[in-house]
Amino acid sequence: MEAYRPVKRGDLFLVRQAMHPVEFKVVETDPQPYCIVAPDTIIHCEGEPVRREDEEKMDEVGYDDIGGCRRQMAQIREMIELPLRHPTLFKTLGVKPPRGVLLYGPPGSGKTLIARAVANETGAFFFLINGPEIMSKMAGESESNLRKAFEEAEANAPAIIFIDEIDSIAPKREKANGEVERRIVSQMLTLMDGLKQRASVVVIGATNRPNSIDPALRRFGRFDREIDIGVPDENGRLEIFRIHTRNMKLGDDVDPLAIAKETHGFVGADMAALCTEAAMQCIREKMDLIDIEGDSIDAEVLASLAVSQDHFRHALGNSNPSSLRETVVEVPNVTWDDIGGLEGVKSELQEMVQYPIEHPEKFERFGMSPSRGVLFYGPPGCGKTLLAKAVANECQANFISVKGPELLTMWFGESESNVRDVFEKARAAAPCVLFFDELDSIATTRGGSAGDGGGAADRVINQMLTEIDGVGSKKNVFIIGATNRPDIIDPAILRPGRLDQLLFIPMPDxxxxxxxxxxxxxxxxxxxxxxxxxxxxxxxxxxxxxxxxxxxxxxxxxxxxxxxxxxxxxxxxxxxAEQGLDAMEDDDGEDEVxxxxxxxxxxxxxxxxxxVSDKDLNQYDGFAAKLSQSRAAITSTGSSLANFAFPDRPAGIGGGGAAAA
CATH class of the missing domain: 1.10.8.60 (Helicase, Ruva Protein; domain 3)
Known part of the structure; x- marks a missing residue:
């Protein structure tokens, strides 16, 4: 018996019998709202026990349990709820209702949860197909399993068929390894086409890899709409955090806004893990008061438990976005104060990196897109890596550090794939600072590396150029390259629009x-x-x-x-001590500073x-002079633009606006 535990309506408690414990749920208390369960409490059992399946239905998810994707939820309700609830709308207009919706996005973003919520809210029959589960080694059985699922859904209409990990059963047929996969894709196409127009059955597919699904499934009449359930923004994270903490006992100092700001790149599952880790830290602090082997926990200890802001800070230190677990992603703890000198470089970096992230509306107002990247060059040991970490910390962005040689492998095409993966991870964790250390190892001038394994280095550079151009301005990804050899870096990477800002990190004065x-x-x-x-x-x-x-x-x-x-x-x-002398005079050494x-x-x-020797210093000064000359505005006729100025004109002449007095 869980003795002397205060319980209220809806709580569960155990009564331990000889063979097994019996679980009870409190439906009413007298007096209200709390009462104590004591060892001498007499329990009268009336009626049949409650079925656990019926009890668990009360805990089903609804739209209130989903946060961070309001825009996507509006689309999903339009595409799924309307055909299920009001098929007459489509009949009146003489159009076919949507057959299917494909949800794609990173793991943990809530695709399965959304499908369950829609089924619960609409009251539709929900048929879940986990992709790999329908596969069978018996010939024809996999297709038969798929047919049975669709037949059962049609018999229980209105129904939702949810196919999780659809890429595992419907890959591109030309890339499928076995005949079974090809037959399943063909069966899937036939079944989706064979759904009766007004059968009130909608198919939802979920995947992390939409581009690996057979294109025939992605046309109109099958999966009509593809909805990106992406990484939530700050407001979305705040919604998700409030959903996960609404039943938690929180301290007064917990600041949901601050936590939402610091969790860049977190999806719903990561926010749930963060809350669990914070609660675990709260429990760890009370472990000396908890008897693990005891049957019950003291009521005073339970009453003193509350998750504070410090617990969430500890959890943040131990949590990374799940999409970036395999990459070293961190918000570094290096600040501007940790970097001595380089005041001019610091102010330039603040303008280049912090301003676009902290003041995006200013850039929109001036019609300007922020700079994509910067190249640090200079002697080794002058703080290039430290500067990149400080930049990421000061603007509270994620930081992905990539050592140039790590991207190169012996397998054909894999080096370029590694570059793609790094940029995809950076976009998923935006705002993000992507730092390429030793950039000269992977971005040397093209065409000059004979015998490099079939031009692998050139292909890596080409991939980098396309990825940098492909980093959309709406995705806050800033690229920093660092090198000791700027003279051998491919000029295309340094053109405006890529790593267009060149910062010389000089020897400290x-x-x-x-x-x-x-x-x-x-x-x-x-x-x-x-x-x-x-x-x-x-x-x-x-x-x-x-x-x-x-x-x-x-x-x-x-x-x-x-x-x-x-x-x-x-x-x-x-x-x-051996001589029997008093050791007191030695104790003054304990207070020594x-x-x-x-x-x-x-x-x-x-x-x-x-x-760094004098010879090396002269070489770096030469690099700096050479790069500044190559960037100098010199026209083809040789005339310098250093003294460019508009000519003086009388007021009212010219296309510009009138100057204010």
Missing amino acids: FESRLSVLRATLRKSPVAADVDLEYIATATDKFTGADLTEICQRAAKLGIREQIQREIERERLREAN YEITKAHFEEAVRASRRS
């Missing part, structure tokens, strides 16, 4: 070096007499990575010294080295 040192050491205990400005002056031509290495070396020296002191102190304490001292920095600077 004095102010930048000082900023790097401060940013690196901001969480470290540095002695007050350490002069970081002097270190910045002495480390001319050092990269940000070199300076970070100096700080790490100094910190390691400090850690080593502290460990050696503790070992020495322990040895001294043991020696004193841990710091990185001048001596540690002096030794670290002496052991440091530059990673």
